[in-house]
Amino acid sequence: MGFIIATANMKGGVGKTTLTINLATALAKNHGKRVLIVDLDTQISATLSLMAPGDFAKLRNNKRTLRHLVHRAIYSDKQLPNLVPEAVQAYMCNVKGLDLLPGDIDLYDEFLVSEMLFEKATKDSTKNFEQVWNNFEKGLISSILQPVLKDYDFIILDCAPGYNLLTRSALLASDFYVLPAKPEPLSLIGIQLLERRLAKLRETHKEGTPVKIQLLGITFMLSGNILTSRYYSQVMKRVNEDYSEAKIFKTRIPVDVNVSKAVDSFTPVVLSNPSSSGAKAFAGLAQEFLQKLTVAARLDQKPSKFALADME
Secondary structure, three states: OOOOEEEEOOOOOOOHHHHHHHHHHHHHHHHHOEEEEEOOOOOHHHOOOOOOOOHHHHHHOOOOOHHHHHHHHHHOOOOOHHHHHHHOOHHHHHHOOEEEEOOOOOOHHHHHHHHHHHHHHOOOOOOOOOHHHHHHHHHHHHHHHHHHHHHHOOEEEEOOOOOOOOHHHHHHHOEEEEEOOOOOOOHHHHHHHHHHHHHHHHHHHOOOOOOOEEEEEEEEEEOHHHOOOHHHHHHHHHHHHHOHHHHHOOOOEEEOHHHHHHOOOOOHHHHHHOHHHHHHHHHHHHHHHOOOOOOHHHHHHOOOOOOOOOOO
């Protein structure tokens, strides 16, 4: 069974999708890991970073995007386990072990979800609406991932900024989360907001199976002349006060125009320009990611498939 990793920040524009696709690609290409990217953001940036819009349109017309799986999961369709593997796109960018569950610009209708859950609560006199909603929220993304969980070392969930139903469900389904951020005041607020939301999520779901998600680490995506900014040292000082050294990735992702250019070719920079500073940083981040995961699994007293010898 693989690890489920969420990449999340309450604030947008922090490089979350760039981190997701390049980390996943480096894990597959450089370390031979089987990785599934799940695009949970209606901006579908992860999807369009790995395939052309025309290819996405064909998948959408053929009902092979996350939208149709979410719809089936909402209504507890018994055919869901058969449909999930069919929606997965394998060998993205011709990399063995790099797969994608494409997102969609329209993932679910909140009104229909509320209506369906209200009807369910009305029929079940033992549970109120809040209990029904919490059970649904906890199982939504898990039910979609369950049929393919055994096929991957890592399933990386590219969560939407903010705190919608799918983001909450993704966090509840995950073992760990990686928090991309920029060393800027507003990005720091995004970190703090996510921590508060997670605390509330743990409180809301304290009954039954505990919320298992843990912070694997914060990784900083640099931008502009941030290193010379008067805010940089102030923000980093605050982060170092709030989090232990083990919870902050040493690898920083530098400003590199090649990272942005790679999107035009629907290919992560670790493939399109592996000698660039951005690609080298993501390769280093993947190495550090595996090391942190090994330590985290050991501290949690769980066996880890990712021994240090396997990372060399």
